[in-house]
Amino acid sequence: MTMKDVSQTITMLPGDEIRQIMWRYADRFDMQMAVMGARSVARGLIARLVADGERNTHDWTDAKNRMYQAFDESGITAAGLDMAYGGIIDGPRNLALSLISYELAWVDGGAATTSLVNNLALGPIVEKGTPEQREKYMRACMPPAPGEDRKIWRGSFALTEPLPYVGVDTGVVSGRVSVAEWEEGKEPILQVEKRGRFITNMAVANFITAAVDTEDPRIKTSCMVILEESDEGVFDRGTPTHKLVHQLSNTADPIFSLKIPASRIVGGYTIKEGVIIPNLTHSEIIEAVFSRTRVGVGVMSAAKLLSAVEPLIRYQRGRFRGAAGIEAGSPRYDLGLQMKEDALHRLADVWATGEAAASLGFEISRVYDQLTLIEKEAHQIFEAQGVTGGRALMKALRKPQSDAIEMLRLMAQPEGARDEARIAELKADTLVQFVWLSAVGNVLCPACKLWDTGYGANMLREAVSLMGGYGITEDCPGFLFQKWTDAQLEATYEGPEVVQRRQISLTMNNEVFLAQIELWVAELRLLGAAKPETGATALAEGFELWRWMLAFIGDAKDANGRPLSQSQRHGVLFPMADAISWLLAVRSFIADVQELAARGPEHPVIGPEIAGYINTLTDLGHMQVARAAGEVGRIGAELVYGYAAPAEQAGEAGSAFQKLRAKMEGSLAGSRLAKDRVGKALSQVMIPEALDYPL
Amino acid sequence: MTNGFQIVVCGSLVPDPLQTLEPVTTPQGPGLKNETMLPSVLDPWSAHALFEAAHLAKQVAGSKVWLVSLGPKAKLQQLMMTVAQKVPFELVALDGSASGFTDAHGVAAALADAIGAIPGLDKSRLLVFGGCASASRDASVTMQLVGERLGICDQFVGVDEIHVQADGAFSVLERIEGGEYLASTCAGAPAVLAWATGNLPEPPNNPQIGMGNMRGVMPALQKAKPAAVGVGGIAYAKTEIPAQKRQTRIVKDASTDEIAREIVEWIRQ
Ligand SMILES: Cc1cc2nc3c(=O)[nH]c(=O)nc-3n(C[C@H](O)[C@H](O)[C@H](O)COP(=O)(O)OP(=O)(O)OC[C@H]3O[C@@H](n4cnc5c(N)ncnc54)[C@H](O)[C@@H]3O)c2cc1C
Numbered sequence: 035m036t037m038k039d040v041s042q043t044i045t046m047l048p049g050d051e052i053r054q055i056m057w058r059y060a061d062r063f064d065m066q067m068a069v070m071g072a073r074s075v076a077r078g079l080i081a082r083l084v085a086d087g088e089r090n091t092h093d094w095t096d097a098k099n100r101m102y103q104a105f106d107e108s109g110i111t112a113a114g115l116d117m118a119y120g121g122i123i124d125g126p127r128n129l130a131l132s133l134i135s136y137e138l139a140w141v142d143g144g145a146a147t148t149s150l151v152n153n154l155a156l157g158p159i160v161e162k163g164t165p166e167q168r169e170k171y172m173r174a175c176m177p178p179a180p181g182e183d184r185k186i187w188r189g190s191f192a193l194t195e196p197l198p199y200v201g202v203d204t205g206v207v208s209g210r211v212s213v214a215e216w217e218e219g220k221e222p223i224l225q226v227e228k229r230g231r232f233i234t235n236m237a238v239a240n241f242i243t244a245a246v247d248t249e250d251p252r253i254k255t256s257c258m259v260i261l262e263e264s265d266e267g268v269f270d271r272g273t274p275t276h277k278l279v280h281q282l283s284n285t286a287d288p289i290f291s292l293k294i295p296a297s298r299i300v301g302g303y304t305i306k307e308g309v310i311i312p313n314l315t316h317s318e319i320i321e322a323v324f325s326r327t328r329v330g331v332g333v334m335s336a337a338k339l340l341s342a343v344e345p346l347i348r349y350q351r352g353r354f355r356g357a358a359g360i361e362a363g364s365p366r367y368d369l370g371l372q373m374k375e376d377a378l379h380r381l382a383d384v385w386a387t388g389e390a391a392a393s394l395g396f397e398i399s400r401v402y403d404q405l406t407l408i409e410k411e412a413h414q415i416f417e418a419q420g421v422t423g424g425r426a427l428m429k430a431l432r433k434p435q436s437d438a439i440e441m442l443r444l445m446a447q448p449e450g451a452r453d454e455a456r457i458a459e460l461k462a463d464t465l466v467q468f469v470w471l472s473a474v475g476n477v478l479c480p481a482c483k484l485w486d487t488g489y490g491a492n493m494l495r496e497a498v499s500l501m502g503g504y505g506i507t508e509d510c511p512g513f514l515f516q517k518w519t520d521a522q523l524e525a526t527y528e529g530p531e532v533v534q535r536r537q538i539s540l541t542m543n544n545e546v547f548l549a550q551i552e553l554w555v556a557e558l559r560l561l562g563a564a565k566p567e568t569g570a571t572a573l574a575e576g577f578e579l580w581r582w583m584l585a586f587i588g589d590a591k592d593a594n595g596r597p598l599s600q601s602q603r604h605g606v607l608f609p610m611a612d613a614i615s616w617l618l619a620v621r622s623f624i625a626d627v628q629e630l631a632a633r634g635p636e637h638p639v640i641g642p643e644i645a646g647y648i649n650t651l652t653d654l655g656h657m658q659v660a661r662a663a664g665e666v667g668r669i670g671a672e673l674v675y676g677y678a679a680p681a682e683q684a685g686e687a688g689s690a691f692q693k694l695r696a697k698m699e700g701s702l703a704g705s706r707l708a709k710d711r712v713g714k715a716l717s718q719v720m721i722p723e724a725l726d727y728p729l
Numbered sequence: 730m731t732n733g734f735q736i737v738v739c740g741s742l743v744p745d746p747l748q749t750l751e752p753v754t755t756p757q758g759p760g761l762k763n764e765t766m767l768p769s770v771l772d773p774w775s776a777h778a779l780f781e782a783a784h785l786a787k788q789v790a791g792s793k794v795w796l797v798s799l800g801p802k803a804k805l806q807q808l809m810m811t812v813a814q815k816v817p818f819e820l821v822a823l824d825g826s827a828s829g830f831t832d833a834h835g836v837a838a839a840l841a842d843a844i845g846a847i848p849g850l851d852k853s854r855l856l857v858f859g860g861c862a863s864a865s866r867d868a869s870v871t872m873q874l875v876g877e878r879l880g881i882c883d884q885f886v887g888v889d890e891i892h893v894q895a896d897g898a899f900s901v902l903e904r905i906e907g908g909e910y911l912a913s914t915c916a917g918a919p920a921v922l923a924w925a926t927g928n929l930p931e932p933p934n935n936p937q938i939g940m941g942n943m944r945g946v947m948p949a950l951q952k953a954k955p956a957a958v959g960v961g962g963i964a965y966a967k968t969e970i971p972a973q974k975r976q977t978r979i980v981k982d983a984s985t986d987e988i989a990r991e992i993v994e995w996i997r998q
Binding site for chain 2: 045046049050051063064066067068069070071074104107108109112122179637638639640642643720721722723724725726
C-alpha cells in the first residue's frame with residue numbers, strides 16, 4: 035500500500051475511530067464517553083422532539099423542557115463544571131465542550147445552544163468570579179446525585195438590551211447599577227435596573243449574570259452582577275422571542291429591577307474613599323468569556339454540514355428507484371442522481387466545507403485547552419513582577435513577544451540546520467507559550483466563528499438545494515432546512531460577523547501571528563514537496579499572497595490619497611479578515627489529515643482501510659485549497675486594483691500582485707482532478723441502510 | 730441468600746443494525762463488506778441480559794456483575810465508551826473474532842474458560858446470563874454450551890423475568906410458543922439464564938458510572954487473552970441477507986387503534 039495509490043477511496047464515511055485521531059482525542063476516554071452521552075441524547079430525545087414538530091412553536095413546552103433532565107443525566111451539564119463540582123472532564127474543557135456541541139448540533143443547533151448556555155452564564159463566574167462566587171454557583175449548577183433532593187440551578191447571560199442599546203457594540207450598556215443603601219460598616223446594597231433582549235434560557239433561569247454600567251458617583255466603573263430570581267424587586271422573565279429558528283432553545287426579553295448585595299459584583303470590589311471600585315469592568319469579563327464560548331457555535335455549523343452528507347447521498351442514490359422502467363441493478367436505479375457530475379461535485383463542496391469548518395473549530399478548541407493550562411501561571415509571573423495591566427502589561431509582554439517570534443522563525447528553518455537547543459529553551463518559557471498561543475487564538479477563534487457560521491450558512495443552503503423540493507419540507511431527512519436557517523442565528527449571536535471581522539482586522543497584524551504564518555508556510559512547502567497531492571504548495575502560496583496584501587494595504591493609499599489601512603476602512607480590512615479565514619480553515623483540515631496519515635496506519639481497526647480514507651480526505655483538502663486560493667486571489671484583485679485610478683492600473687504593486695497570484699494559481703494543478711475523485715468516492719462509499727435518528 | 734449473586738453476563742458486539750450488511754467471501758472465510766469498519770453496538774439480546782443483571786445485583790445485597798466479552802480488542806474498547814456508562818460491571822475481555830460466522834462451540838469453550846478463571850468465583854452463587862439469541866450469531870446454542878462446560882444443568886432459555894426469594898430460590902418466566910410463558914422455580918444458583926428481551930428499558934448513559942467502570946475496563950482490555958475462535962469445521966456453501974418480507978408504509982398522525990386494526994388484518998390475511 036502506498037499513499038500515492040489514489041485508486042483506493044473511502045469505504046464508509048468517517049466514523050468515530052477516524053474522528054478521534056483527526057481531532058486528537060483518541061486517548062481521552064472521558065471525552066469519548068462524553069461524546070457518546072451527547073450522541074444518545076441528540077439522536078434519541080432531541081431528534082424525537084424535532085420529528086414531533088416541537089419546533090413549530092417558539093413557546094417553551096414541557097416536552098422541550100425534558101432536554102434539561104437528559105442533559106443532567108448524561109453528563110452534558112456536568113461537562114461544563116470543575117471535577118470538584120461533579121464535572122466529568124479532567125482539566126481544560128474547551129475541546130470536550132466543542133465535541134458535545136458537535137454531537138448535539140448534528141441533530142439540532144437550538145438544543146446545542148440550550149446545553150451550552152449555562153456555561154455562558156457561569157463563564158464570568160468561573161473565569162473571573164471570587165472564590166465564594168465560584169463555590170456558590172458551581173455547586174448550585176451541579177446535577178443532583180441519584181436520590182439527592184436538590185433543585186439544580188440554571189443561568190442566563192444578559193448583555194444585549196432592547197433597541198437602541200447594546201447589540202454589536204457591547205460598549206454602550208444602558209443597564210444601570212446604583213447604591214440603594216449603604217449603612218456605615220455594612221455591605222452596600224445595590225439597585226440594578228436591566229432590560230434584556232434575546233436572552234437565552236430565560237424560561238428557566240434561576241440566576242442571571244448581567245452587564246451593567248453606572249451613573250452613580252459612588253460606583254467607579256461598569257461591572258457584571260449576579261441576579262437571583264428570589265432577589266427583592268422585579269424579576270420579570272419577559273415575553274418569549276418569536277423566533278423562526280433554534281426553537282429548541284428558549285429566548286425572551288426580561289426586565290429586572292432588583293436589590294442585591296454588593297458581593298454579587300462578579301470578581302468582587304474594593305472600597306476607596308467611599309467609592310465602590312469593581313475589580314473588573316463588564317467588557318473585561320466579556321472579553322475573557324466570549325472569546326472561548328463562541329468556538330462552540332462555529333462547531334455547530336460545522337457539525338450540520340457534515341451531518342448533511344449521508345442523507346444527501348441516500349437521497350441522490352434512491353432518486354429514481356421505483357419509477358416505471360427503472361430496473362433494479364441498472365445504473366439509474368443504483369446511482370440515481372449520482373450519475374451526474376454536478377450533483378457529486380456540489381455534494382463534495384458541502385462535505386469539504388464541513389471538514390474544514392470542523393477542523394478549524396477543534397484546532398482552536400485545543401489551542402484554548404493549552405492556553406488554559408498556562409495562563410494562570412503566566413498571570414502569576416506577571417503578578418510577581420508587579421505587572422497589573424495596561425501599559426505595564428504591554429511592556430512586560432515585549433520580551434516574550436520577540437522571543438516567540440524568534441522561536442517561530444527558528445522552527446521555520448529546515449530540520450537539522452536549526453538551533454534545536456534554543457527552540458527547546460524558548461518553548462519551555464511560559465510567557466513565550468502564553469503570547470504565542472494567545473496570538474494564534476486571537477485570530478483562529480474569530481475566524482472559526484466567522485467562517486464556520488457565515489460561509490457554513492451559505493453551504494447549508496446548497497445542501498438544502500441538493501435535496502430538491504424535499505429539502506424545504508418538514509420530512510426532509512436530516513432536518514436540513516432547519517439546519518440551514520438555524521445557521522443564520524449561529525452567525526449572529528455571541529458576536530455577529532461584523533464583530534469577528536473587526537477583531538480579526540486587529541489581531542491579524544500581531545507580529546507573533548505573522549511569524550506563525552511564516553512557520554506554516556515553511557511546513558506547507560515541505561508537505562507540498564513530499565506530497566503534491568495535498569495541495570499544500572498552493573496553500574503556502576495563498577498565505578504568501580495574503581501576507582503581501584497585508585503589507586500592501588499597510589502602505590497603499592487610494593486614488594484620493596486616503597490610506598487603505600485606516601481602522602474604519604471595513605471595505606479593505608474585512609475582506610482581508612475573510613481571506614485569512616478561508617486559508618486558516620483549510621490549513622487546519624490538511625493538518626488533521628496529516629495526523630490521520632501519521633497515526634491511522636497503526637490503528638488496529640482502521641489501519642487496514644486507512645489508504646482510502648487518506649486519499650479521499652487529501653483530495654477533499656486539495657479541492658478546498660483551490661476554493662480558498664480562489665477567494666484570496668479575488669479579494670486581492672479587488673483591493674489592489676479597486677482603489678487605484680483607472681490610469682494607474684496599480685502600477686508596480688499590480689505587477690507584484692500578479693506575479694504572486696499567478697504563482698498561487700499556477701500551483702493548483704490537479705485540484706479539479708481531486709474533486710473528480712471525491713465525486714467518484716461519494717458515488718461508491720457504503721452508507722447505512724437508514725439514518726440513525728427519526729425523520 | 731447471605732452473600733448475594735455472582736452474575737456473569739456473556740455479551741459482545743454486533744454491527745449496528747442500521748448499517749448495510751453485505752456478505753462477502755474473505756481469505757479467512759465468510760464475512761461482511763467493510764466488516765472491521767462497521768460501527769458496532771452491544772448485541773441487543775445480551776444487552777437486555779446485562780441490564781437485568783445490574784437490576785438484580787441492585788436488589789440482592791452483596792451481588793456483583795461481570796461482563797465477559799469476546800471480540801476484537803480495539804472494537805471492544807470503542808464499544809465500552811457507551812456500554813460502560815450504562816450499569817456498573819467488571820469487564821473480562823477476550824481478544825478474538827466476533828464475526829457472525831464463528832463456530833458457537835469454539836466461542837462457548839473460550840467463554841467458559843474465561844468464566845472459570847474469574848478470581849474468587851463461587852459456583853454456589855453463580856448466575857450465568859447471556860442472550861437467548863444474537864443479532865449476528867443466531868445459533869441460539871452458545872449459552873447452553875457454556876452452561877454444559879461449566880457443569881451447570883439448571884438452564885433457562887428465552888427468559889423475560891426472574892424473581893428472587895429471600896432464601897435465594899428464584900422463579901423464572903421463559904418464552905414458549907404462542908405468546909405464552911413457562912413458569913419455573915429453581916432452588917438457587919448456579920444456573921444459566923439466556924435472556925429474551927426482559928422488561929427493562931435501556932438505561933440512559935451515566936458518566937459517573939462510566940468513570941467508575943473505566944478504571945477496570947482499560948486494564949481488562951490490556952490483558953485480554955487472544956481467543957482462537959473462527960469458523961472452525963463449518964463449511965459455508967452460501968451466505969445471503971434474508972429477503973425483506975415487510976411491506977412498509979409511512980403514515981402520519983394515524984391513531985394507535987387504526988394501526989392495531991391494520992396489523993391484525995394483515996396478520997389474518
Ligand atoms: C435567539 C437569540 C439568542 C440570544 N441570546 C443572547 C443571550 O443569551 N444573551 C445576550 O446577551 N444576548 C443574546 N443574544 C443577542 C445577540 O448576541 C445579538 O443579537 C447580537 O450581538 C447582534 O446584536 P443586534 O441584534 O442588536 O444587532 P445589531 O447590533 O443591530 O447589528 C446588526 C447589523 O448591523 C451592522 N453593525 C452593527 N454595528 C456595527 C458596527 N459597529 N460596525 C459595522 N457594522 C455594524 C452589522 O451588519 C450587524 O450584523 C441573542 C440573540 C438571539 C437572536
